[in-house]
Amino acid sequence: MAKAANRAQNTAEMVRVGVVGHGVVGSAFTALVARQQETIAARTGITLEVVRIAVRDAGKHPSHVGTAVVSTDPLAVATADDVDLVVEVMGGTALASDVIRTALEHGKPVVTANKALLAAQSADLFKIADERGIDLLFEAAVCGGIPLIRPLRESLRGEPIRRVLGIVNGTTNFILTRMTEDGLDYAAALRGAQELGYAEADPTADVEGLDAAAKIAIVANFAFGVHVVVDDVAAEGISKITAGDISMARKFGYVIKLLGVAERDAGSGAVSVRVNPALVHLQHPLASVREAFNAVLVEGEASGSLMFYGRGAGGDPTASSVLGDVIDAAVNLRKGTHATLGTFAKADFASPDDMRSEFMITLEVADRPGVLHAVTGVFARNKVSIRAAEQDGIGSDARLVFLTHDARTADIKACMAEFARLDVVSKVGGYLRIIGA
Ligand code: NDP
Ligand code: HSE
Numbered sequence: 001m002a003k004a005a006n007r008a009q010n011t012a013e014m015v016r017v018g019v020v021g022h023g024v025v026g027s028a029f030t031a032l033v034a035r036q037q038e039t040i041a042a043r044t045g046i047t048l049e050v051v052r053i054a055v056r057d058a059g060k061h062p063s064h065v066g067t068a069v070v071s072t073d074p075l076a077v078a079t080a081d082d083v084d085l086v087v088e089v090m091g092g093t094a095l096a097s098d099v100i101r102t103a104l105e106h107g108k109p110v111v112t113a114n115k116a117l118l119a120a121q122s123a124d125l126f127k128i129a130d131e132r133g134i135d136l137l138f139e140a141a142v143c144g145g146i147p148l149i150r151p152l153r154e155s156l157r158g159e160p161i162r163r164v165l166g167i168v169n170g171t172t173n174f175i176l177t178r179m180t181e182d183g184l185d186y187a188a189a190l191r192g193a194q195e196l197g198y199a200e201a202d203p204t205a206d207v208e209g210l211d212a213a214a215k216i217a218i219v220a221n222f223a224f225g226v227h228v229v230v231d232d233v234a235a236e237g238i239s240k241i242t243a244g245d246i247s248m249a250r251k252f253g254y255v256i257k258l259l260g261v262a263e264r265d266a267g268s269g270a271v272s273v274r275v276n277p278a279l280v281h282l283q284h285p286l287a288s289v290r291e292a293f294n295a296v297l298v299e300g301e302a303s304g305s306l307m308f309y310g311r312g313a314g315g316d317p318t319a320s321s322v323l324g325d326v327i328d329a330a331v332n333l334r335k336g337t338h339a340t341l342g343t344f345a346k347a348d349f350a351s352p353d354d355m356r357s358e359f360m361i362t363l364e365v366a367d368r369p370g371v372l373h374a375v376t377g378v379f380a381r382n383k384v385s386i387r388a389a390e391q392d393g394i395g396s397d398a399r400l401v402f403l404t405h406d407a408r409t410a411d412i413k414a415c416m417a418e419f420a421r422l423d424v425v426s427k428v429g430g431y432l433r434i435i436g437a
């Protein structure tokens with residue numbers, strides 16, 4: 001076996017790789033290439049050789065990693081004559097965009113894990129890659145180690161996809177899991193996530209849903225064949241979720257998850273892309289996705305439901321996705337071909353106020369006669385039908401929690417505005433969407 005692998009490697013063509021960024025993902029990638037080099041050569045006839053690496057702070061790094069030279073000049077990697085293919089795992093948008101554009105313009109395929117950049121500039125970058133006939137691949141940008149973009153782009157290209165629902169951020173899933181299973185409040189669960197290295201010192205991008213928004217925007221491009229950028233995504237995070245919301249959801253048979261949702265109305269074709277915390281029925285497949293794991297449920301008309309599950313972050317899982325793309329791009333480069341990203345139409349976006357779902361609504365009210373009558377009158381006036389209700393005493397006040405039947409978001413918002421004006425309501429809590437079993 002080993003002999004066969006060595007023979008294949010000796011006759012293999014070399015593809016020289018430049019790696020921009022050698023942090024969590026970059027260093028895991030170069031280590032994985034070293035570990036898998038012979039196997040890749042045996043299977044593809046191509047030897048991958050990392051020849052250049054760029055970092056920001058030379059003082060933190062050795063001058064060489066294996067035979068690769070380490071420098072602090074990312075653009076030099078993108079233009080170097082001895083680099084055939086560029087891996088961008090530096091992050092950020094301005095310099096990363098320059099690196100990717102420069103590499104493509106120099107005829108070098110690019111593999112990137114940079115969701116923030118793709119979710120902002122996908123149209124432009126895809127166009128450059130397609131016009132040049134060069135690969136731009138980015139499996140790792142969405143849900144790290146989970147193969148999702150390629151299945152959407154290739155296997156499901158003809159599928160009439162109705163909806164994609166995903167837990168696409170590991171940090172927030174970890175925080176919500178700890179709140180649910182250990183009864184922690186949000187601040188304590190966030191501290192735990194920071195201690196374990198899931199959440200950054202500044203956790204805004206994760207907890208306010210911005211990281212998930214970038215990922216679901218990229219997914220929506222391929223699910224529906226339309227241009228979606230991160231600014232098209234209505235994003236709401238988990239920082240306002242309370243231990244009370246979690247325990248109430250539990251009482252009704254739900255768990256709270258932060259979901260990225262991309263859906264298309266079958267009739268009008270209008271697309272809605274959003275990130276919001278939601279009550280997920282305990283029997284729904286996404287309810288059992290715990291800790292920092294990610295999972296994405298694709299609902300197709302012909303395929304039925306497909307679930308993708310695994311580690312959405314971390315050096316090794318993300319490097320695995322990067323390496324898969326690098327091998328494809330290297331094989332395509334040698335064959336003189338490239339993967340087609342497809343063409344993307346202008347999206348017709350549904351108004352967020354027209355989106356329908358069931359909701360959980362929480363209010364704190366005075367605990368005295370006639371209060372329930374006043375509150376239910378607000379629902380009736382706004383054509384919102386109540387499915388279930390629960391009352392908990394909190395001193396001289398009470399917490400009222402309602403589950404509604406299917407309702408328009410605009411009607412729910414109108415209810416919330418009216419509740420705020422009622423004397424008997426001391427606090428208007430949030431409204432959360434419900435995803436059934
Ligand atoms: P890190 O912060 O661990 O590493 C970033 C690397 O890029 C470092 O080596 C850093 O250099 C280098 N770098 C940063 N700025 C510059 C610059 N101006 N010039 C040259 N080099 C620079 O990031 P990650 O590895 O975690 O993430 C990389 C990318 O992968 C990001 O786009 C991220 O969103 C994406 N990603 C990350 C995942 C993860 O689990 N970490 C999962 C999925 C995607 P130095 O070492 O000198 O500081
Ligand atoms: N911060 C991200 C998460 C990992 O928590 O899922 C990178 O995508």
